[in-house]
Amino acid sequence: MTMLCILHSSTAPNLLPGFQCSDLTGEETAKSFVTLISANGGSLSPTQASCLASGLSSVDLDQDVPSSVLIYVDAKKFTIEQPACIPLFTSLGKADINKLPKDKSRTSLLTRALSCLDKPTGLSLTASDVAVLGNLSCELSGEQIQSADIGILDNLKQCKVYTAAQATSIEAKLTSKYGASSTWTYQNLRDMGDMVTTLSNNTLTGITSTTALGALIEYVTAQTQVMDVRPDRLRFSPDLKLIQVRLKAQSGTSGRRRKRATCSGAQLTRQDILTRGQALAQMSAADLGGCISDAVFIESVDDLGKLSFSSDQLAVFMAKIKSVFKWPTSTDTLANIGNLALAFTPAEIQELDLSSIDLVGKLSKTQGWSTVQIQAVTKNFMNGKTIAGLTSTDLRSLGVFVTGLSDLSILDPAAFKDAAEALGSVDKYSLSQLRTLWKKANDSFQQTPSQWPTGTISQLGTIVAGASADDINNLTLAQKAEIKPAAIPLIPREVFSALSPETIRALGFSSLMSITTQQYNSLNPASQDILSTRFPNTFLTYVIPPSAGPGLLNVPPSAVAAAQGLHMAVKTLVAAMLLPSLCLLLA
Numbered sequence: 001m002t003m004l005c006i007l008h009s010s011t012a013p014n015l016l017p018g019f020q021c022s023d024l025t026g027e028e029t030a031k032s033f034v035t036l037i038s039a040n041g042g043s044l045s046p047t048q049a050s051c052l053a054s055g056l057s058s059v060d061l062d063q064d065v066p067s068s069v070l071i072y073v074d075a076k077k078f079t080i081e082q083p084a085c086i087p088l089f090t091s092l093g094k095a096d097i098n099k100l101p102k103d104k105s106r107t108s109l110l111t112r113a114l115s116c117l118d119k120p121t122g123l124s125l126t127a128s129d130v131a132v133l134g135n136l137s138c139e140l141s142g143e144q145i146q147s148a149d150i151g152i153l154d155n156l157k158q159c160k161v162y163t164a165a166q167a168t169s170i171e172a173k174l175t176s177k178y179g180a181s182s183t184w185t186y187q188n189l190r191d192m193g194d195m196v197t198t199l200s201n202n203t204l205t206g207i208t209s210t211t212a213l214g215a216l217i218e219y220v221t222a223q224t225q226v227m228d229v230r231p232d233r234l235r236f237s238p239d240l241k242l243i244q245v246r247l248k249a250q251s252g253t254s255g256r257r258r259k260r261a262t263c264s265g266a267q268l269t270r271q272d273i274l275t276r277g278q279a280l281a282q283m284s285a286a287d288l289g290g291c292i293s294d295a296v297f298i299e300s301v302d303d304l305g306k307l308s309f310s311s312d313q314l315a316v317f318m319a320k321i322k323s324v325f326k327w328p329t330s331t332d333t334l335a336n337i338g339n340l341a342l343a344f345t346p347a348e349i350q351e352l353d354l355s356s357i358d359l360v361g362k363l364s365k366t367q368g369w370s371t372v373q374i375q376a377v378t379k380n381f382m383n384g385k386t387i388a389g390l391t392s393t394d395l396r397s398l399g400v401f402v403t404g405l406s407d408l409s410i411l412d413p414a415a416f417k418d419a420a421e422a423l424g425s426v427d428k429y430s431l432s433q434l435r436t437l438w439k440k441a442n443d444s445f446q447q448t449p450s451q452w453p454t455g456t457i458s459q460l461g462t463i464v465a466g467a468s469a470d471d472i473n474n475l476t477l478a479q480k481a482e483i484k485p486a487a488i489p490l491i492p493r494e495v496f497s498a499l500s501p502e503t504i505r506a507l508g509f510s511s512l513m514s515i516t517t518q519q520y521n522s523l524n525p526a527s528q529d530i531l532s533t534r535f536p537n538t539f540l541t542y543v544i545p546p547s548a549g550p551g552l553l554n555v556p557p558s559a560v561a562a563a564q565g566l567h568m569a570v571k572t573l574v575a576a577m578l579l580p581s582l583c584l585l586l587a
Contacts, residue, residue: 030055031065038066046072046099047481047508054534063087071095072509075108078116085116086132093134098160098236101513103535110139123147130155145169150177157193160236167198174199181206189215197238204246214275216243221277224308234513248282268292270300278307289316294324305338308368314343328352335362342368346376354380357397364399374428378404387411392418403428408436417444424461427486434466434490450474458482465490469498480506488514497522505530 030052037044044052044066053072056065058079065073070092080088092109100106113136114122117129122140125148130137137145137155142165145152153173156162162170174195175181178188181203189196189212196219207213220240268291273280280288288309292300297320304317317340325333328351334341341363344352354360360381369377378401387405392415395402402408402423416423416437423437441460445452449471457464457479464472464487472480472495480503488511496519504512504527512531520531 029060031057031060034066034069035064038064044068045508046510050509061088063091065091067091067093067095071097071099071109075105075112078109078112080116082116082118089113089116089136090132090134093132093136093155095135097135097138099234101234101535102161102236105535106136106139110136125149125152127151135159140166142166142169146172153177153192153195157191157195160194160238162194162198170195170198171200171203175203182208184212185209186211186215188212189219194238196243197240199242201242201245204242207246213247216247217276217279220244220247220279224278224281234510244282247279268296270296270303273300273303280304280307281309281313285310285312285316288313289320292320294320298324301333301340302336302338305336305340308339311343314340318343331356331359335359339366339368341366342373344373346372349373349376350380352380355383357381357394360401361397361399364397364401369400374401374404376404377401391415395419396422400426400428402426403430403433408433409440411440413440413444416440420444420456420463421459421461424459424463424484425486427462427490429462429466429490431466431490431492434463436466437463438466438471448474450476450479452479454478455482458484462487462490465492467495469495473498473500473503475503477502477506481508483507483511485510485514487511489516489519491519493518493522497524499523499527501526501530 034052034056049066049069050072053069053074056069056073056077058077061070061073061077061080062084070088078085078088089112092113097106110122110133113133114120117125117132119125119129122144125133125144127149130149130151133140134155135158137148137152138159140148140152142163145156145166146169150173153170156166156170174192178184181199184207186209189207196216204216207216220243223238223240273292273296283291297304297317301321309317321327321329321333321337321340321343329337331353334352335358354363354377360377363377378398381398381401382405387407388410390398390411395411395415396419399422403426405411420441429437438460441463442449445456449457449467457475461484464483472483472491485508488507496515501524504523512535515531520528523531
C-alpha cells in the first residue's frame with residue numbers, strides 16, 4: 001500500500017516520526033501528502049516540513065498547506081494574487097518564524113506578504129494588514145513599526161531578538177500604549193513578552209514598583225532556565241543585559257541595607273527563593289551567604305540546585321553545604337543539590353561516596369562539569385570496577401561522565417549496543433573518543449554501516465562524528481538524513497571537507513543549520529552551491545581577495561545547483577479525487 005493510502009487512515013499521525021520525503025513514490029506528491037497531514041492532525045519535524053516544502057509548486061500553495069510547511073517554502077513560489085493571497089499569508093503569519101535562520105529567506109517572505117497587501121513600502125500598516133502579517137512582523141524595519149497600527153505590538157512580543165532600530169520604535173509604541181514606565185504594572189510588563197528587552201536604561205530605571213519588577217524577574221528566570229537544543233543558527237536568545245543591570249541595581253540597594261542590618265528582618269524565605277528564581281544570581285555572593293539562613297538553605301537546597309550561579313556564589317553555597325550537612329555529604333543530599341555540585345573541587349569529589357550508579361546518573365544531568373571534575377567523578381565511581389565490566393545500565397546512567405573513562409575501546413560490545421542511544425546523546429567526547437566509539441559501533445552492529453537497520457544512525461547520535469568521510473558518504477540516503485544535528489559540529493574539517501554533494505543534500509534541515517562556518521568553508525564548490533541555493537545568505541565563505549586583506553562574501557548559487565535542487569523537488573502529480581478508490585484497490 002502506498003504512503004498516501006496509509007496516511008488516509010486514522011493512523012497517519014503515528015507514521016510521521018519515521019516519514020522521509022523519499023517515501024513518496026509513484027502517484028504521490030508533496031501537496032497530496034501535506035493536505036492529508038493537515039486533515040489528520042499530524043505534525044512534522046523541521047526536516048520533514050522543509051523537504052516537503054521544496055516539493056511544492058506555486059500552484060500548490062493555498063490555505064490548506066499547514067503554516068509549519070509554508071514557512072519553509074521559497075518566497076519566489078508565492079506568486080498568487082489578491083484576494084486568494086490574503087488567507088495564504090494569514091496562514092503563513094501564524095508560523096514560528098524563528099524556525100528560519102536570520103537571512104534573506106525571512107525578508108523575502110515579508111516582501112511577498114507586503115506586496116499581497118498592496119503595501120510595498122510597508123508603511124502605515126492598518127489593523128487588518130497587521131492581522132495578516134502575524135509573525136512576519138518580526139522582520140519589519142523600525143520605520144515600518146513606528147508607522148504601523150498599535151496592534152503591531154501583539155505580533156512583536158515573541159520575536160526573541162530585535163535590531164536597534166526596531167527596539168527604538170517598539171519602546172516608543174509601548175510608551176504610547178501604556179504611558180510612562182513609572183506607571184507600568186506587573187500585568188503590563190507580562191503582556192510585553194520579549195519586548196521588555198527593547199526597553200532603554202532610562203525606561204527600566206523608571207520602573208520602581210516591586211510588584212512590577214517581579215514580572216522582569218520572572219522573565220529573566222524563564223529565559224535562563226530554558227535548555228535550547230536547537231542548532232546555533234536557529235538559537236535566538238533575548239538580550240537580557242539591561243534588565244539584569246536594573247535588577248542588580250535593585251538587589252544591590254537592598255543588599256547594602258541588609259549588610260548594615262546583618263539581614264535582620266530581611267532574610268530570604270523559601271518563598272522568596274521560589275519567586276525570584278534565577279534572578280537570585282543578580283545578588284552578590286556575600287548577600288546570598290548572609291541572607292539565606294541555614295534553616296532556609298536546608299529547606300531550599302533542591303530549589304537552589306535548579307539555578308545557575310557564578311563560581312564565587314557556588315563557593316558560598318559549598319561552605320553552607322559543609323556547614324549544615326555532615327561532611328562528606330551523604331548520598332541523599334548529593335542527589336538533591338543539582339547545580340550546586342559544580343562547586344566541588346576534584347579533591348572534594350574524591351572524598352564523596354559515588355559508588356552508586358543511580359547517584360552518578362543524577363549528577364550527570366547537571367550541565368557544566370569541567371573536564372577535571374568529570375575525570376574525578378569517573379575515577380571515584382570506577383573504584384573497584386573495570387571498564388569491560390560496565391553494564392548497559394551503567395553506560396546509560398554515566399552520561400557525560402563516560403568521557404572520563406580511560407579506554408572506551410574495551411567496553412563490552414553487547415553493553416555498548418544496548419546503551420548506544422544514551423552514549424550518542426553525549427556531546428563532550430574528544431575526537432579520539434568519537435573515533436573509538438565509531439569503531440566500537442562497527443564491532444557491535446557487525447554489518448557494514450550502510451547495512452545497519454533503519455534508525456541505527458539516529459540512535460548513535462554524536463558518535464557518527466567519529467566516522468570517516470568514506471563511511472558517511474557510503475551510507476544510504478535515508479541513513480544520511482538520520483544524522484543528528486548535534487553530530488555535525490563535531491565532525492572534523494578534514495572529514496567534512498571530503499563529504500560528497502549527495503551527502504550534503506541528504507542531510508536534514510536541522511543538521512544543515514548545524515554546519516559551522518569553518519566546515520562550510522572547507523566544502524567543495526558543488527556542495528557550497530547546494531547550501532547557498534537552499535539557504536541564501538545563511539552561509540558565508542572565505543574568499544582570498546585580489547589584494548591584501550580578508551573578506552567574507554556571499555556565495556551566488558550556480559545554475560547547475562539550482563537545476564539540481566529543482567530536480568529533487570519535482571514530484572509526480574496524483575489525482576486526489578481518485579485516491580479513496582485507489583486505496584481500496586490496493587488494500
